[in-house]
Amino acid sequence: MKTEKQQTAVEWLINILRNKHGLSIDLYSEFNQAKEMEKEQIIEAWNIRAKIDGVLTYTDNRTAEQYYNETFNKSINNKG
Secondary structure (H helix, E strand, O other): OOOOOOOOHHHHHHHHHHHOOOOOOOOHHHHHHHHHHHHHHHHHHHHHHHHHHHHHHOOOOOOHHHHHHHHHOOOOOOOO
8 A cells, every 4th residue: 555755844845935936046955954854853753752652562663764764755856
């Protein structure tokens, strides 16, 4: 079963700036830096959740990196 990737807040902003406001300046490196920061925050939150849930009750055995990649990993060059 294929699930559609979710959009992070940074990806949403990039799409708004490109599609609705015709972003014409190149902010690629700044967007990548923001996406990397956001990725680190998502992974940190996942790891905190895992620690809170504990080993015995934690049923999702994916790593934080796997969760991020399966849920959010899209290139900022992809539109929509």
